[in-house]
Amino acid sequence: MTIDRKKLVDLLIEKTDLSQEEVEIQLDQLIERILDAAERGKALEIKEFGLFFFDQEGDLKFEPSEELSTEISFKYAGMKPVELKPERNTAIPDDDDPAGSISAADDVIVVPKSDRKSPSLNPKKSPETKPASASASASASKIRQPIRQKKDRSGVWALLAFFIVLIIGAIIYFNRPSTSVTDTSVSVSEPSSQESDIQNYPEPQDNTETEIENNDTSTEIVEETYISEGSDEEQNQEVSVPIQNQIYGLTGEFAESVNTGYSIVVYSLYNDFRAEEVAEELRADGYRVKITTRVVDGLDVYRISLGLFESIPDAQAAAETLPEPFNENNFIQRIQL
Amino acid sequence: MDTVFIKAFKEILREQLVEKNSVDIDGFGTFEVIHYEQHQKRYSNGKVVMMPPKDILEFKSNIKVSNDN
Numbered sequence: 001m002t003i004d005r006k007k008l009v010d011l012l013i014e015k016t017d018l019s020q021e022e023v024e025i026q027l028d029q030l031i032e033r034i035l036d037a038a039e040r041g042k043a044l045e046i047k048e049f050g051l052f053f054f055d056q057e058g059d060l061k062f063e064p065s066e067e068l069s070t071e072i073s074f075k076y077a078g079m080k081p082v083e084l085k086p087e088r089n090t091a092i093p094d095d096d097d098p099a100g101s102i103s104a105a106d107d108v109i110v111v112p113k114s115d116r117k118s119p120s121l122n123p124k125k126s127p128e129t130k131p132a133s134a135s136a137s138a139s140a141s142k143i144r145q146p147i148r149q150k151k152d153r154s155g156v157w158a159l160l161a162f163f164i165v166l167i168i169g170a171i172i173y174f175n176r177p178s179t180s181v182t183d184t185s186v187s188v189s190e191p192s193s194q195e196s197d198i199q200n201y202p203e204p205q206d207n208t209e210t211e212i213e214n215n216d217t218s219t220e221i222v223e224e225t226y227i228s229e230g231s232d233e234e235q236n237q238e239v240s241v242p243i244q245n246q247i248y249g250l251t252g253e254f255a256e257s258v259n260t261g262y263s264i265v266v267y268s269l270y271n272d273f274r275a276e277e278v279a280e281e282l283r284a285d286g287y288r289v290k291i292t293t294r295v296v297d298g299l300d301v302y303r304i305s306l307g308l309f310e311s312i313p314d315a316q317a318a319a320e321t322l323p324e325p326f327n328e329n330n331f332i333q334r335i336q337l
Numbered sequence: 338m339d340t341v342f343i344k345a346f347k348e349i350l351r352e353q354l355v356e357k358n359s360v361d362i363d364g365f366g367t368f369e370v371i372h373y374e375q376h377q378k379r380y381s382n383g384k385v386v387m388m389p390p391k392d393i394l395e396f397k398s399n400i401k402v403s404n405d406n
Binding site for chain 1: 339341342343345346347348349350351353354355356358359360361362363364365366368370375377378384385386387388389390391392393394396398400401402403
């Protein structure tokens with residue numbers, strides 16, 4: 001919405017109880033004063049609002065005061081850049097390039113494009129015979145290494161994730177054999193007992209009684225079926241619990257054990273009661289909701305965030321799926337308890 | 338100039354700008370809040386950071402003075 005001069009005058013009349021003429025005169029005087037001061041090469045400051053001045057090109061500029069800037073960007077106040085990747089300085093380049101490690105790391109940035117065309121340069125071969133090319137090759141290798149390093153790192157993370165999944169899979173798998181064994185033993189009497197389901201629990205007792213008369217071994221089987229059914233349910237629960245309580249995602253509940261990850265902030269509020277109310281509403285919608293507190297200008301700010309994600313891209317992708325206005329009006333913060 | 342007027346002027350502009358409304362004063366300029374999305378930034382040392390989003394107040398004016406003096 002745009003407030004034009006007429007609306008502004010109306011609002012000023014409402015606020016000051018001055019007449020329209022007076023307000024118009026005062027507004028013109030203010031503008032004149034700003035321009036007059038600026039034209040004289042001075043800046044005119046309206047305290048707690050900002051500074052008007054002419055820049056070197058002669059354009060009228062305005063620099064908002066810190067208070068006004070903070071107030072306008074209140075929602076994001078106190079936010080700091082989040083580092084996404086570690087520094088380049090690692091032990092890997094030293095292992096690959098013992099001779100080249102002498103060259104200054106800062107100079108590396110200048111060289112890259114010309115030297116990238118000669119990827120076959122090997123600093124290990126003749127570092128002493130060709131000092132100029134050696135330093136160039138050393139720098140070239142130093143430039144390339146971080147790129148490889150990044151890929152390696154992502155590969156390592158992927159492998160790590162893969163192994164974790166494998167271990168979890170193995171744990172689930174090794175917990176299952178007991179069910180599969182019982183399943184095989186159950187398979188004989190399964191049709192009758194499973195069709196009856198839980199509602200027909202009393203019936204099997206009758207069956208056992210009748211079967212006792214016939215054969216002792218068959219009763220054992222029948223008893224096993226009920227034992228195995230029970231254990232099967234338990235195991236199903238065991239399997240389904242981690243799925244329901246997945247650590248990451250937009251919906252569900254926050255696992256207290258997880259203290260790192262990324263979340264989508266959709267509200268920043270001063271009032272903790274209001275924050276709790278809003279959080280409850282979002283929880284009712286099935287979202288994984290968390291309230292985090294930040295101190296901004298000495299005041300507690302309650303940020304309500306949705307979901308928990310392993311990485312920023314995951315969080316960004318999830319943020320796009322949020323309903324309006326959250327899908328456009330949000331930011332991602334790192335959760336650290 | 339009336340201090341009551343100045344105070345009211347500041348308050349009204351602040352209220353409107355906090356609500357992301359732009360204020361266009363004819364013959365003077367336009368105050369407007371611009372939203373900047375979060376974005377990735379790479380420093381010269383290779384560090385990559387996610388810059389937080391922010392709302393910035395911008396003032397656009399057609400008033401220009403010559404620098405002949």
